[in-house]
Amino acid sequence: MNQHPHQSQRMIEIDTRLVTTGAVLTAAGAVVACAGMAIAAYAVFTASRRMIRDMDVPPAQQAAMKWRQAKEASLAGMRAWQSASDAQNGSPAG
Incomplete structure (x- = not known):
């Protein structure tokens, strides 16, 4: 170096x-x-x-109402599906 x-x-x-x-x-x-x-x-x-x-309706109350609506819609959908399924299988609708 x-x-x-x-x-x-x-x-x-x-x-x-x-x-x-x-x-x-x-x-x-x-x-x-x-x-x-x-x-x-x-x-x-x-x-x-x-x-x-x-707001006219507080957010907590709006959420509770929407939750109830969702549960009711889910229950109605389940009943309609069961009713259609029973009709296809020849069971009497009830």
Whole structure:
């Protein structure tokens, strides 16, 4: 290996002022972004509370009604299927 004694290793020179400025700007941007997300979340939360408050039927009651309807439709479908199956097999419909 042939090295010349007057060759020096190159070091990376970083301007610490620029790095510090970049870090400060990044932190400030993160704070502004968090504030923006908090304001947006508050606006959505407030609007959804107002919408629910203005509903004629509360969501829990709507869900209970839909659940009852689904159970009744399922039972009616099962009865219709059994009735059709009994008719195909020659059994009297009951």
